[in-house]
Amino acid sequence: MSGTILVVGASMAGLRVAERIRGLGHSGPMTVIGDEPCMPYNRPPLSKEALRGEEYDERLPFPIRPALNDVQWRLSTAAVSADLDERRVVTSAGDELSYDGMVIATGLRPRRLDLPGPQAGRHVVRSMADAQALRDALRNAPSVAVVGASFIGCEVAAVAVTLGCQVTVVAPEREPMERVLGTELGAQVRRRHHEAGVTFRMQEVPVAFEGDGAVEAVLLSSGERVPAAVVVEAVGSMPNAEWLGGNGLDLSDGVLCDARMRVEGAECVVAAGDVARFPHRWSTGRAVRVEHWNTVGDIARVAGDSLRHLVTDDLGGHPADEGEAATTATVVPSFWSDQYDLRIYGLGDPAAGIGDVRLLSDADVAPVYGYHVDGQLSGVVGLGGLRSVLPHRESLLGSAFSNDLADHHWPGSK
Ligand SMILES: Cc1cc2nc3c(=O)[nH]c(=O)nc-3n(C[C@H](O)[C@H](O)[C@H](O)COP(=O)(O)OP(=O)(O)OC[C@H]3O[C@@H](n4cnc5c(N)ncnc54)[C@H](O)[C@@H]3O)c2cc1C
Structure with a gap:
């Protein structure tokens, strides 16, 4: 397989698709662009081990296999727009990059709370920089309010209380992780946090942040003031797909793909990772996004296989039989x-x-x-x-x- 491959998003999904494409025999030029300043790293520890202490930081980067030694990594560089008919991407450095095949792997960014009050002291956890900033803040924080009680909110609360902070979790559901686990298991999770000293304000939402220049408290809908030298906003994420606007794609919740991770409405483009919306065996006929680590690897394999097929066909080669191509039917979330x-x-x-x-x-x-x-x-x-x-x-x-x-x-x- 030859042709120029452009991977947008230098993180787990981009890396895994790049590995797959090289593994399938691609030896042509490959460029990976990513807006973070660092090589791809592992995100799950950011709300767990890496938040507890900096000694974990050196274990975060993914190893880069020798097959990717000649890949051009363009870090601190964002894709700002794309012309999919012309197969070109414009970067924040002002360059235009052409491709024969492209991988969209731009992931998510945290949703922010649009509330009045000071900004200083408010944190999110998505990137290594976010985790390092929060880790530093937790060291000196007597009180922490975590807004949101799903995966990241609960994990951060567990670390913060273990570090000795007074932690309050605020969320609109009845129980933590209720939307994923239901009330019964959610109640078990809450009991475990309670034993560790975490306080819950469930069925509550924040309405404002209070403080003189920096957050000192969160005002709740009930009128209660929760003391908080640090606030962690763990209220969901949004797909990084705006740079693809103007190309007629369905970007209503990430990038719509078929079950071979081919982007609907684009030629020779696949998507992978958290930004991709695709049908799978458990999605009951709908295309959905799956924000789980294991699934990133599974669908990257499918996306890599499809891109090889698309680009080989496009360049006049002999692609493998369609029937042999991998699909998301084998993915178990x-x-x-x-x-x-x-x-x-x-x-x-x-x-x-x-x-x-x-x-x-x-x-x-x-x-x-x-x-x-x-x-x-x-x-x-x-x-x-x-x-x-x-x-x-x-x-x-x-x-x-x-x-x-x-x-x-x-x-x-x-
Ligand atoms: C804190 C945290 C804890 C997690 N814990 C777990 C867990 O315990 N279990 C589990 O199953 N899953 C967990 N996950 C989910 C898992 O880590 C994700 O599914 C996975 O990281 C998604 O990888 P990705 O490459 O699709 O997206 P990302 O890792 O978000 O990577 C996308 C990359 O693209 C970059 N980018 C965005 N826009 C542009 C642009 N326009 N141009 C160039 N680059 C761009 C981003 O900066 C980023 O570097 C966790 C996630 C987080 C954030």
Whole structure:
């Protein structure tokens, strides 16, 4: 395979697709552009180990395989616009980069709270720089308010209370992680945090930040003032897809792809990672984004295979038989979250089945819960890591809830 490959986004998804393309025999020019100043690194520790101490920082960068030695890395460089008909991308440095095949891997950025009050003292956690700034702030913070009680909010709360901060979590749901795990398991998570000293203000939202130049408190909808020298906003993320505007793509929630990760409405372009919206076996006919580490690797393989096919075909070569191409039908969404000694591990789509949760194992030994839709298993969650859920993987794969993704493409899916 030859042709010039441009990867936009120098992080996990971009790296994994680049590795796959080289692994499939591509030896042509490859450029990776990324707006961060550093080589690709691993994000999950940013809300866990790396927040506790700087000694973890050197373990964050991903190793770069020898097959990528001749790749041109253009760091601190953003893609600002693209002309997909002309196959050109304009960068923040003012360059125009041409490609035969392009990978979109620009991920997400944190959503921010649009509330009155001082900015200083407000943090998010997405990048290494974010985590380092928060780590420094936590060292001297008597009180921390975490707004949002899903994965990142709960993980940051666990680290902050362990570091000795007085931590309050504020969120509109009844229980932490309720949208992903349901109320029963969410209550268990809350109890574990409570034992560690975290205070919860659930079914509450912040309405303002207070302080003289820097945050000192969060004002809640109930009128209560929560003291907070540091505020962590963990209220979700937004896809970095604006730079693709004007090309007629569906960018309504990330970049719409088919089940081969080919971008709908573009030639020779694939997407991967958190920014990509695609159909998979558990998505019940819709295209969805999946913001989980394991899935990034799985779909990068599919995207790499597709790009090889597209570019080889486009350059007049002989692509492999379509029937052999990888699709997202084999992807089993999975996630984990570490909070204290809890390693929460999920498979499939537990969130779809939070209305019918049943204990599948002995509650005293690493409990595992099954999530059901119309009596069919949609997902499993265990509190004892991957090992606790693996025995239930076959039942999940055999469940009628997951679609048989025989058709690789749902037109207009959403
Ligand atoms: C703090 C944190 C903790 C997590 N913990 C877990 C966990 O415990 N378990 C789990 O399953 N998953 C976890 N995840 C999710 C997992 O890390 C992500 O799914 C994964 O990092 C996504 O990789 P990505 O390459 O798609 O996106 P990103 O890692 O966001 O990379 C996108 C890159 O593109 C860059 N970029 C954006 N716009 C442009 C542009 N216009 N031009 C050039 N470059 C651009 C960005 O700066 C970034 O470097 C966590 C994520 C975070 C942030």
